[in-house]
Amino acid sequence: MSLLETLAGKGLRREPPTREEALALLATSDDDLLDVVAAAGRVRRHWFGRRVKLNYLVNLKSGLCPEDCSYCSQRLGSKAEVLTYTWLKPEEAADAAVAGVSAGAKRVCLVASGRGPTDRDVDRVADTIAAIKDRRPDVEICACLGLLRDGQGERLRDAGAHAYNHNLNTSEERYGGICTTHGFDDRADTVRRSRDAGLSACSGLIAGMGESDEDLVDVAFALRGLGVDSVPVNFLIPFEGTPLAGQWRLTPQRCLRILAMVRFVCPDVEVRLAGGREIHLRSLQPLALHVVNSIFLGDYLTSEGQAGKADLDMIADAGFEVEAADVPTMPGPGPAPGGGDGAVPVPEGEPPVSHAGLVAVRRRGAGTDLPPNA
Numbered sequence: 001m002s003l004l005e006t007l008a009g010k011g012l013r014r015e016p017p018t019r020e021e022a023l024a025l026l027a028t029s030d031d032d033l034l035d036v037v038a039a040a041g042r043v044r045r046h047w048f049g050r051r052v053k054l055n056y057l058v059n060l061k062s063g064l065c066p067e068d069c070s071y072c073s074q075r076l077g078s079k080a081e082v083l084t085y086t087w088l089k090p091e092e093a094a095d096a097a098v099a100g101v102s103a104g105a106k107r108v109c110l111v112a113s114g115r116g117p118t119d120r121d122v123d124r125v126a127d128t129i130a131a132i133k134d135r136r137p138d139v140e141i142c143a144c145l146g147l148l149r150d151g152q153g154e155r156l157r158d159a160g161a162h163a164y165n166h167n168l169n170t171s172e173e174r175y176g177g178i179c180t181t182h183g184f185d186d187r188a189d190t191v192r193r194s195r196d197a198g199l200s201a202c203s204g205l206i207a208g209m210g211e212s213d214e215d216l217v218d219v220a221f222a223l224r225g226l227g228v229d230s231v232p233v234n235f236l237i238p239f240e241g242t243p244l245a246g247q248w249r250l251t252p253q254r255c256l257r258i259l260a261m262v263r264f265v266c267p268d269v270e271v272r273l274a275g276g277r278e279i280h281l282r283s284l285q286p287l288a289l290h291v292v293n294s295i296f297l298g299d300y301l302t303s304e305g306q307a308g309k310a311d312l313d314m315i316a317d318a319g320f321e322v323e324a325a326d327v328p329t330m331p332g333p334g335p336a337p338g339g340g341d342g343a344v345p346v347p348e349g350e351p352p353v354s355h356a357g358l359v360a361v362r363r364r365g366a367g368t369d370l371p372p373n374a
């Protein structure tokens, strides 16, 4: 049986591939790309049909983080000219959230920069959740506030949060090369805490930071091992003013292979096409919808995405439909109905082709006087 038939068959049975099969998938050639997408698409359609879940980001607190994650425009010492502001008032955040929900978003992701929340911060977020739920009672709320301490996940759950996001980002082995102020274990601990608190665990990765295929496969299996419900797959947005500026190592074809690998490792889990899709997949974005079942609508935390209307048009043109609020995202049991400071080694090879002109710092929505992109 061919590799792709094996992978699709396992995905339809909720079985993961072997590590070797996942690596072999990443090593397939561009000539096989449509076959890879088709095989992953079989698994995607089996568990999620043609539904696309829309998620909407609201950056509650932007920039000035004391941590040194090298990929992040909000990091310690960042020279990226991103918006910086402290906590939005609950009504301001609710205005942005409602704009996203009105455009079709089912989940609102409330994000704040920083190592982790104080108990006072958790109270602020609880007030924000109440303000949003007051206007849109059915919306799913995901909080993303950094490392959790005892009782904070429970407090967020009691306030009405549905999920908690904390990304592993890269493999355990590579983690020390992208951040020195906290470790992989800290991140995995917060994913476990969120799950143990009864929140739906959301955790994903960032590709394009100079990692190897082994790193990508390792982080995908680590996420599966943590039992996460949703996996955002980000592609590095190499902001000027951060240590990873100028890293344009991804091709649209490689992005699709990475998404397919994650789909096969986590076949029945919400796989979300996240930050960087516009600048790395570019005109191949619609093909990714055959692999993922979830995307962010509109803008990201500190950069602008394509217009929300363009996202909706893309979904419709590709033959998919926006997932309704009353439809469960996750399939039930049984068969489905259908470096610290820049010490990041750059691989040898051709010099990267820069697409820096495609990165637009966010200047609208939360924290500004301009309406949000939704």
Ligand code: SF4
Pocket: 065, 066, 067, 068, 069, 072, 073, 074, 075, 076, 112, 113, 114, 115, 146
């Ligand atoms: S990823 Fe989070 S913790 Fe790391 S620098 Fe950015 S805002 Fe801070």
